[in-house]
Amino acid sequence: MSDQRPVGVLDSGLGGITVVREITRLMPQERIVYLGDTARGPYGCKSDELTRKCSLECAGFLLSQDIKMLVIASNTVTAVALELIRDLCRDIPVIGTIRSGAYTNAIYILEPGMKVFSKECSLLIPVAEEGTGNSDIARAIAQYYLYELVDSGIDCLILGCSHYPLLLEVFQDVVSSRIELIDCALWTAVEMQGMLEVLDARFAGDAGGLAQNYFYVTDPAPVVRKNAGLFSGGLIKELKTVSIDQLTK
Amino acid sequence: MSDQRPVGVLDSGLGGITVVREITRLMPQERIVYLGDTARGPYGCKSDELTRKCSLECAGFLLSQDIKMLVIASNTVTAVALELIRDLCRDIPVIGTIRSGAYTNAIYILEPGMKVFSKECSLLIPVAEEGTGNSDIARAIAQYYLYELVDSGIDCLILGCSHYPLLLEVFQDVVSSRIELIDCALWTAVEMQGMLEVLDARFAGDAGGLAQNYFYVTDPAPVVRKNAGLFSGGLIKELKTVSIDQLTK
Numbered sequence: 001m002s003d004q005r006p007v008g009v010l011d012s013g014l015g016g017i018t019v020v021r022e023i024t025r026l027m028p029q030e031r032i033v034y035l036g037d038t039a040r041g042p043y044g045c046k047s048d049e050l051t052r053k054c055s056l057e058c059a060g061f062l063l064s065q066d067i068k069m070l071v072i073a074s075n076t077v078t079a080v081a082l083e084l085i086r087d088l089c090r091d092i093p094v095i096g097t098i099r100s101g102a103y104t105n106a107i108y109i110l111e112p113g114m115k116v117f118s119k120e121c122s123l124l125i126p127v128a129e130e131g132t133g134n135s136d137i138a139r140a141i142a143q144y145y146l147y148e149l150v151d152s153g154i155d156c157l158i159l160g161c162s163h164y165p166l167l168l169e170v171f172q173d174v175v176s177s178r179i180e181l182i183d184c185a186l187w188t189a190v191e192m193q194g195m196l197e198v199l200d201a202r203f204a205g206d207a208g209g210l211a212q213n214y215f216y217v218t219d220p221a222p223v224v225r226k227n228a229g230l231f232s233g234g235l236i237k238e239l240k241t242v243s244i245d246q247l248t249k
Numbered sequence: 250m251s252d253q254r255p256v257g258v259l260d261s262g263l264g265g266i267t268v269v270r271e272i273t274r275l276m277p278q279e280r281i282v283y284l285g286d287t288a289r290g291p292y293g294c295k296s297d298e299l300t301r302k303c304s305l306e307c308a309g310f311l312l313s314q315d316i317k318m319l320v321i322a323s324n325t326v327t328a329v330a331l332e333l334i335r336d337l338c339r340d341i342p343v344i345g346t347i348r349s350g351a352y353t354n355a356i357y358i359l360e361p362g363m364k365v366f367s368k369e370c371s372l373l374i375p376v377a378e379e380g381t382g383n384s385d386i387a388r389a390i391a392q393y394y395l396y397e398l399v400d401s402g403i404d405c406l407i408l409g410c411s412h413y414p415l416l417l418e419v420f421q422d423v424v425s426s427r428i429e430l431i432d433c434a435l436w437t438a439v440e441m442q443g444m445l446e447v448l449d450a451r452f453a454g455d456a457g458g459l460a461q462n463y464f465y466v467t468d469p470a471p472v473v474r475k476n477a478g479l480f481s482g483g484l485i486k487e488l489k490t491v492s493i494d495q496l497t498k
Contacts, residue, residue: 039299040289045378047470050288123386126375129294137372137393144386221296 002204006031006214007192008062008070010055010085012041014224015125015162016073017231019097020213022165022189023071027196029203032213033065039219039244044125048080055081057247059088061216068201071192072096073162073185093199095191097184103158117152121145121161128163129223131230134170142167142174149175156180166231216240218247251453255280255463256441257311257319259304259334261290263473264374264411265322266480268346269462271414271438272320276445278452281462282314288468288493293374297329304330306496308337310465317450320441321345322411322434342448344440346433352407366401370394370410377412378472380479383419391416391423398424405429415480465489467496 007023007030009016014036023030035058037043043051055077062070070089072078077085078096086094104116124145127138149157157179159165165185172181196202215232217224220241228236256272258265262285269281284307286292292300304326311319319338321327326334327345335343353365373394376387398406406428408414414434421430445451466473469490477485 039295045470045472046288047468047473050468050470122379123372123375126372130371137390140389140393141386144389219296219299221294221299223294224296 001200003068003196003199003201004031004203004205005066005068006033008032008059008065008067009034009073010058010062010070010077011036011073011162012043012051012054012076013038013074014217014227014231015128017215017228017236018162018165018185019071019073019188021232021235022183022185023192024213026189026193027202029205030196031203033062033067034213034215035062035242036215036217036224038217038221038224042125043074043076051076052081052084056084056088057244059085061242061247063089063092065214068092069192069196070094071188073188075161093195095188095195097162097188103160115152117149117154118160119145119149124167125161125163128166129227131226134167138167138170139173142170146171146174150179154179156182158182158184160184214240216242218242218244250449252317252445252448252450253280253452253454254315254317255282257281257308257314257316258283258322259307259311259319259326260285260322260411261292261300261303261325262287262323263466263476263480264377266464266477266485267411267414267434268320268322268437270481270484271432271434272441273462275438275442276451278454279445280452282311282316282465283462284311284465284491285467285473287466287470287473291374292323292325300325301330301333305333305337306493308334310491310496312338312341314463317341318441318445319343320437322437324410342444344437344444346411346437352409364401366398366403367409368394368398373416374410374412377415378476380475383416387416387419388422391419395420395423399428403428405431407431407433409433463489465491467491467493 009020009032020032020034037054037058040054059070069092075097082096104118107114107116123141127141157175159181162185165183215236217239220239225239228239256279258269258281269283272279272281286303286307289303308319318341324346331345353367356363356365372390376390406424408430411434414432464485466488469488474488477488
């Protein structure tokens with residue numbers, strides 16, 4: 001059986017476009033409806049209560065677009081609102097990005113003897129958003145954060161934020177080439193593919209590519225338009241707006 | 250004549266607390282009502298239209314607190330909404346932070362032969378907010394931005410953002426000690442003092458200090474509480490909340 005309906009992707013901003021790129025690379029025929037809550041994001045500096053309210057309103061909008069699955073591309077939303085969004089979306093599957101700390105737990109379950117080191121690299125998000133992804137200052141900041149990890153003798157580095165794929169070159173420059181980089185945007189796309197196959201809900205038809213997708217934001221500020229181009233590699237042609245008033249109606 | 254009413258201070262976040270500190274240093278007896286729109290800020294990445302809507306709602310709340318003057322502590326709000334806020338606050342004076350580019354124009358008017366170089370240092374805002382203000386990475390980022398300016402032989406550096414006073418030590422380390430640092434939070438407080446004196450509206454009474462001031466935010470997220478302590482030097486004891494629903498009622 002085939003399900004022609006689109007997949008919804010929810011984020012507080014534009015970082016989730018890196019997840020869309022991986023989905024489109026793995027499953028070019030699937031259609032996407034993306035919503036980035038740029039009027040109220042980033043959620044990282046908001047209270048859990050406000051993040052829950054905003055994410056539920058965004059999930060409600062995506063549900064109204066007749067989606068067959070919802071992908072949460074924000075770690076913050078996954079951490080504080082995944083269960084509430086699942087309650088709201090009773091008839092379709094919801095998958096989240098991997099939560100902070102969940103990497104470590106999952107690895108210990110699979111391989112109890114493995115050593116895991118983790119490091120929050122908060123300044124790398126504005127670096128990616130400034131479009132300074134491949135610059136000396138990005139390299140200096142990445143080096144500052146990763147020095148200890150590299151020194152601990154790691155052989156694999158998990159990039160646990162949807163902004164980090166924009167900094168791949170920088171990470172590769174900073175860590176030795178024997179260290180494998182694992183991208184969480186790709187993991188999320190792989191999880192989605194697996195679930196669509198289990199449900200027998202893949203789209204059967206011609207590949208549409210990014211041109212057949214819809215990208216909505218709640219505020220189309222100039223920096224949002226610029227970053228939509230940057231994060232999608234120039235592939236987003238039209239950015240649609242849905243206002244907060246429309247979301248909460 | 251004396252005017253016992255408080256002064257309103259409006260910001261999209263907590264950076265404006267550096268302006269409150271300067272006001273309190275210069276005029277310890279004046280009372281302040283501060284509102285930081287943390288539920289919808291930072292405004293820097295929002296459209297002008299949304300910034301105008303949000304700032305007018307915030308100004309309306311401060312007006313309802315019976316203020317004698319409104320200080321806009323955000324460059325973004327000053328740039329896009331100063332005139333609209335003046336229209337709203339017809340009976341009281343409104344002063345803004347100095348707009349981007351306005352420094353250069355003002356200097357050319359006063360001293361036409363002077364050379365002015367300017368540099369946007371956008372990554373320094375998250376550096377200040379991360380509380381990494383006095384660290385190696387802050388110094389590396391400041392150096393990256395200021396290298397060219399210092400190399401141009403400047404003898405004075407204007408810190409044109411309300412977050413920069415939190416990075417004073419770093420700036421002083423990076424630029425030579427013969428370069429004078431000028432802080433825009435202090436300038437704003439000086440302008441306010443001058444205007445209150447012209448209007449004969451200074452508060453006549455005992456100095457209350459920061460304890461007599463009210464600090465409101467629209468979302469009391471944990472990082473907001475942490476930064477309120479950081480930005481005020483631990484002087485804010487209570488952070489009050491006014492929700493967006495209350496603002497727009």
